[in-house]
Amino acid sequence: MVTPEPAEPPAGQPSAPAGRRRRRILFAVLGALLAAGVAAAAFLLSPPRTPDAGPAQSPAPSAAVTPSPTPPPEPPPTALNILLIGSDSRVNQRGAAAAGKASDQRADTLVFLHLPANRQQVYGISLMRDLWVSIPGHGEAKINASLELGGIPLATRTVESLLGQRINHTVMVDFQTFAALTDAVGGVDVNVKLPFTSTIDPGVAFSAGVNRLNGARALDFVRERKAFVDGDYQRVRNQQTFLKAVLATAVKQSVADRAAARNLAATVLPRVTVVPGLTLDALARLTFSFRNTPAGGAFFTLPTAGDGTSDDGQSIVVQDPAKTAELVAALRANKLDTYVAAHKLQNGN
Template sequence: MNGRRRLWLASGLAVLLVIGVVLAVVLTRSGQTTAGPTPSSVSASATATPSATKKASTPPPAPAAPAPPTIANLPAAPMNILVIGSDSRENAHQEADQTATTGVASDQRSDCLMLIHVPADRHLVYGISIMRDTWINVPGYGTTKVNAGLGLGGIDLTTRTVESMFGIHIDHTVMLDFHGFKLLTDGLGGIDVNVPQDFTSTIETQHHFTAGVNHLDGQAALEFVRERHAFADGDYTRVRDQQIFMRALLSKLSTSLKEPATVLALVNFAANDLTVDGGFNPVSVAILAYGMRTIDPAASVFFTLPNAGPGTSSDGQSIIIPDYGAIAAVGAAVRDDTLAQYAAAHGF
């Protein structure tokens, strides 16, 4: 490992970006009108003879604007989406493609993994953070850190790893890197984040954060979600801050997506800076986005997958020891769509 800091992407991104896609389609198409004269009116005006004794003919009415496209309703069933934050400073999409094509490992890690569970009623979402150093079985590679799967086998291997951890099926996977994270934040005009405590980042610009609401641009936001060395408990506080940022991002997106210019900017962002699994085509994106229209970001619940604390592997690596009982309980709640009861019982 080269010691680079790692990126976590706010979990709500997967859900709300697709909302932007479908809104852009509706807004663009419903705004189309017939411009200029119709063929019939052009013909009539070209052949008419001016006369002082005749009234000008009345052109036929312009045809009505086309109706907005209809979108199929999403089946009333729960859905699981895996969000990956890549630590790549280059192009995470190209690196993952190369790994998938050649089988040669790449130098990137999924140092943030967030499992998003969307219940069947579509009222809210649950975000489950998996700590990057969790010592778990990666299919085909044995026991290692969960974040190693991305470099070893791309997003497909990472997806299979999380599926095998929880005993669940993941419907879709999305991934973002450093550049895309900053681009998203800046594209939204920055995000207001309620910072719990004063601290100064140890990363890049060493941005100082004050307790209370801070308006963060892309660079400051990246330092906020990456920072761990400024805290006594390292990754645990970092994960907490990531969840705080995620809530702020959800709130920003829920209001910003009402503006057509912002919607279209997010569509362009999604097309160029978001890596998705092969089955996530435009039709499925539109259907998913329309099905998410009832979600309330403020009611959504986010928590870190319980673990047995830090430890050391047999080869000397610093790891997070998995709590297999907790993993099994969370997996069962995801499968049974009973995360509301699980979260309430554990105070999340």
């Protein structure tokens, strides 16, 4: 038992100022990873561009040249699963978590992203942090304890076991990194449906309608739970709202400069933890495969049986085996679109 607790301007028009261009590229680079305290899926949403060859010129006479062989076509994209983890740590413990070591941090946010092979949708499934599950090698505990007990590898195995899916990459950020990345992209606009006053940072209020969030305010927004009647459930809905806002911004403001995005990626990647790691070449290929993916996505929470109490007195969220099995079957059969439509989950929650 575990103790409680991501066009060029028309010819003749100037390009955007460098600062704004860098910021737009960075939006594309960070996109989806910011929402749940993570940062990398927008790489998958920004199309690369072929550099402008300049004005046409008549070729100078030269000897016949053997044409270069046509490069082989890119292999078709395959389905991809990414686990997004927002750690509750206020200090840098990424090394320990990546290595699978026990550490003083829990998974404050868990979002399973499923990206179908046709890239026509992005599905995000939030997992309640207090969901009572079986953690491989440790018995039953809250799912957020998996990160504390065995770092990213154990958290990944736990979610794989729960959802019956292989996770290709797990991405994690902590509090400090989340705030820094949000500020790096110039802030994010979210539509607040349920206004509230923060209990984390007294005096900070989130009014109904569009709110511009910097790093500190974004952190307050996605962490708050005590201000709500249903606590963590509304917090998860706010996290989904934030993630969808970042995805929409990444698509709207993304730029297709492969070289610039690659250079920025080299700057951004050290700030986040990706297990197993992704090379820049791999990210470029993923980017191209997502050039036609619609913005927004379908985000919802894994159905549960509500709140409960564990045998040792912890307040927990109880699994609903039948509803979980229904979702697992939809994932295995590649029919999440049917599942989402049947449960009216297209807009999340």
